[in-house]
Amino acid sequence: MTYFVKMTPPPLQASAAPAAPANEERIVRVFDPMGIQYSSTSWQRAEELVLAKRAYWAPGSGEEEIVTLHLTYVPFMVVTQIDSDQNQVRETKSARSRRHNISTLRKRDGDLCFYCLKEMAREEMTREHLLASHAGGSDRNENLVLAHARCNEAVGHLSIAEKVRARERNFARILLTAGPDITQRLLQQLKIMPVDS
Incomplete structure (x- = not known):
C-alpha cells in the first residue's frame, strides 16, 4: 500500500509571527519542507501564505532584517511516495x-x-x-x-x-x-x- 508524503508544520504560535515592518523592506526567505531555498518573496505574499496555512514563520525574534518562512508543501510537484510496508521512498508512476x-x-x-x-x-x-x-x-x-x-x-x-x-x-x-x-x-x-x- 502506498501513501503520498504529507509534510505537517509545527504548531504556529502567535508570538512566532514577526511584526510587519513599517517600510516593508525586510527580506523574506522561503524554504520548502525539504529545506530547499526558493527566491525571496514580498511581505504581503508571505502573509497570504501564512493566512492560507500554506506556510509558517520560522521561530525567532523577527527583529533582524531577514525573516524566514517555511512552506508546508513542495511547490510545483509531488516527487515521491512512501511504501508503508517497507518504509522506503520510491518513484512515482x-x-x-x-x-x-x-x-x-x-x-x-x-x-x-x-x-x-x-x-x-x-x-x-x-x-x-x-x-x-x-x-x-x-x-x-x-x-x-x-x-x-x-x-x-x-x-x-x-x-x-x-x-x-x-x-x-x-x-x-x-x-x-x-x-x-x-x-x-x-x-x-x-x-x-x-x-x-
Whole structure:
C-alpha cells in the first residue's frame, strides 16, 4: 500500500509571527519542507501564505532584517511516495513510465541526439516530440525521439519537416568534415551500415 508524503508544520504560535515592518523592506526567505531555498518573496505574499496555512514563520525574534518562512508543501510537484510496508521512498508512476519510455527509445535509436548526432549520457537525454503535444502530437514512441535539452529547445518551435531538415544538415556537415573512423561509427550507430564482426 502506498501513501503520498504529507509534510505537517509545527504548531504556529502567535508570538512566532514577526511584526510587519513599517517600510516593508525586510527580506523574506522561503524554504520548502525539504529545506530547499526558493527566491525571496514580498511581505504581503508571505502573509497570504501564512493566512492560507500554506506556510509558517520560522521561530525567532523577527527583529533582524531577514525573516524566514517555511512552506508546508513542495511547490510545483509531488516527487515521491512512501511504501508503508517497507518504509522506503520510491518513484512515482509517471517518473517510472518516463524512465521506461526513455529506455525503449534508447534501444530503438541508440544514445545519439536526434539533432546534433552527438552521443549523450543518460542524464542529458530528454524526450522530444516531433509533432508537439500542443499541436495534437501523442506521447507514443512513434512521435518521440531523444535529444539534448539545448537541441530540444533550439528546434522545439519548428515543424516536423524543419526538424528533419535540421538533422539532415548536421548529418551532412559531419559526413563532410569528419574522418573515416568517425563517419563509419556514426553510420553504424544510425543503423545505416552493418557492424563489422
